[in-house]
Amino acid sequence: MAPDTSPKPQAGGAVIASGSLGRIAAVPWKNEGGQTRELCVEPPEADFSSFAWRASVADVGRDGVFSTFAGIDRTIVLLEGGGFTMHADGAQIHDLRECFVPFSFSGESDVSVRLHGAPTLDFNLMVRRDLASGEVVALSEQNSRRLPADTVLLYVAQGAACLSDVSGMQRQLRSGEFVRLREGAVLPDLLCAAGAMVLAIRIRRQT
Incomplete structure (x- = not known):
């Protein structure tokens, strides 16, 4: 942070x-399919395998897939842009189109997204469910x-x-x-x- x-x-x-946000350097996603800027992680300096919770803001510039996180509950909030549809197991699970409306899903899900047009800026919360x-x-x-x-x-x-x-x-x-x-x-x-x-x-x- x-x-x-x-x-x-x-x-x-x-x-x-x-x-x-403007003072935080963007880094690649875990699967390198986009970029993210970490606002806060608990405990401080924890990596992807050891955090209790993590908040970040991500740029989604093209269709693709999200990283998977076993044991993690995720919440995503559209901040800017046209939004995207979210698919898992061949079916649409959500249309992230309206700004500031949180949507929660499992980190184990193999989620792919299809943009509606413009790139998006999204807030993300990840919480390890056995801890919090x-x-x-x-x-x-x-x-x-x-x-x-x-x-x-x-x-x-x-x-x-x-x-x-x-x-x-x-x-x-x-x-x-x-x-x-x-x-x-x-x-x-x-x-x-x-x-x-x-x-x-x-x-x-x-x-």
């Missing part, structure tokens, strides 16, 4: 890292005040937002920026500007 080193106030100590469960919640001006329980990461997909807490500390966020929140901390409030969309990533550890 590439941290944003510029000095910014912390929202009640809940924010433990931050960054911007995860969810992506899309928040807008209408439903953003109180963050969902167990939120550990926020990604501003569109527009601008602000984190604030009861002490009066605030943190401004713009499109493409993200913050890592301390697990178990008192969560700050999130205020979304008109037209903004923020993805809240919830992680619940297995007991």
Whole structure:
């Protein structure tokens, strides 16, 4: 994860890292069929075989196949572009056409995609199911005040937002920026500007 080193106030100590998509270098997918930029991985520095959960943003520029990940639950969210149909075992399983609507599927599935036209930008969450469960919640001006329980990461997909807490500390966020929140901390409030969309990533550890 590439941290944003510029000095910014912390929202009640809940924010433990931050960054911007534009400052993260793109790397090939596991199967080299596309490019991805890793926002956060837990534990830090974990590889594909050892992460508990991982959040990233991927570029899909052509028809092709997704990498497979045994034991992983996946969620994908269209951020930009025309979207694509997803196929597995010879049948269509989803039409990823509408932005900011999460779709979950199994990492073991042999998924192929066919673009509707323009290349896409997609948010991806991967969670190792024997360690945790995860969810992506899309928040807008209408439903953003109180963050969902167990939120550990926020990604501003569109527009601008602000984190604030009861002490009066605030943190401004713009499109493409993200913050890592301390697990178990008192969560700050999130205020979304008109037209903004923020993805809240919830992680619940297995007991």
